[in-house]
Amino acid sequence: MLFVISGPSGVGKGTVIQEILRRRQDLSVSISYTSRAPRAGETDGLSYFFVSRAVFEQMVAAGEFLEYAEVHRNYYGTSRAQVRKMLDSGRNVLFEVDVQGGINLRRQFKELRSIFILPPGEAELVKRIKNRGTETPETLRLRLETMRGEMLKAGEYDYQVVNNKLDACVEKINKIIDREIKLEKESRR
Numbered sequence: 001m002l003f004v005i006s007g008p009s010g011v012g013k014g015t016v017i018q019e020i021l022r023r024r025q026d027l028s029v030s031i032s033y034t035s036r037a038p039r040a041g042e043t044d045g046l047s048y049f050f051v052s053r054a055v056f057e058q059m060v061a062a063g064e065f066l067e068y069a070e071v072h073r074n075y076y077g078t079s080r081a082q083v084r085k086m087l088d089s090g091r092n093v094l095f096e097v098d099v100q101g102g103i104n105l106r107r108q109f110k111e112l113r114s115i116f117i118l119p120p121g122e123a124e125l126v127k128r129i130k131n132r133g134t135e136t137p138e139t140l141r142l143r144l145e146t147m148r149g150e151m152l153k154a155g156e157y158d159y160q161v162v163n164n165k166l167d168a169c170v171e172k173i174n175k176i177i178d179r180e181i182k183l184e185k186e187s188r189r
């Protein structure tokens with residue numbers, strides 16, 4: 001099965017996905033390429049593969065991405081080779097991409113199930129991004145600008161889950177994944 005998770009910056013996508021990975025061994029997360037600079041504590045090949053804009057553009061020209069988009073003035077893309085490897089291993093795959101990536105992946109994989117993570121409110125979202133301590137006033141402004149457009153796309157996802165209490169959100173998404181895997185197995189009988 002293929003799953004995609006999207007949501008505005010700071011809603012907790014990364015945190016929720018780490019928790020889901022701790023709870024299940026049947027899921028691989030696709031590690032994207034990005035031209036964004038690594039944040040403190042981010043390791044190349046774990047959070048992302050960090051490359052320059054020039055290298056990213058070469059990879060686009062070589063057709064190495066299943067999908068890519070420019071988000072908050074940086075490139076982000078899903079590697080074709082990596083996804084093929086994960087699918088060949090027979091594991092379920094989870095993508096964390098922006099709403100442009102979500103639309104693009106849905107077009108390519110009709111069996112993809114999509115989950116949008118919503119914040120409990122805009123003030124809380126801003127608080128979380130600020131508390132993370134990773135953004136300058138300028139990158140914060142860009143993230144909030146993008147947020148409005150992203151929230152408008154929430155209704156196009158199969159599921160919408162509010163990340164108020166972390167554990168409850170993780171539990172809901174975990175159940176959605178279980179349910180979709182079960183439904184898919186039943187449909188193949």
Ligand SMILES: Nc1nc2c(ncn2[C@@H]2O[C@H](COP(=O)(O)OP(=O)(O)O)[C@@H](O)[C@H]2O)c(=O)[nH]1
Pocket residue numbers: 006007008009010014032033036067068069071072076077078096097098099100101102143
């Ligand atoms: N289209 C697309 N979006 C991606 C990909 N990887 C990450 N993103 C999205 O890019 C946006 C920015 O990610 P990031 O810089 O880590 O910032 P954060 O959302 O503030 O943690 C988020 O919406 C991610 O979901 C990708 O491979 N493709």
Ligand SMILES: Nc1ncnc2c1ncn2[C@@H]1O[C@H](COP(=O)(O)OP(=O)(O)O)[C@@H](O)[C@H]1O
Pocket residue numbers: 007008009010011012013014015016128129131132163164165166167
């Ligand atoms: N349910 C939650 N309640 C409070 N803070 C949260 C919650 N989920 C995540 N956070 C915090 O919010 C910040 C943004 O989370 P992060 O996972 O980086 O978001 P995203 O990947 O969506 O940008 C982090 O500091 C994280 O610890």
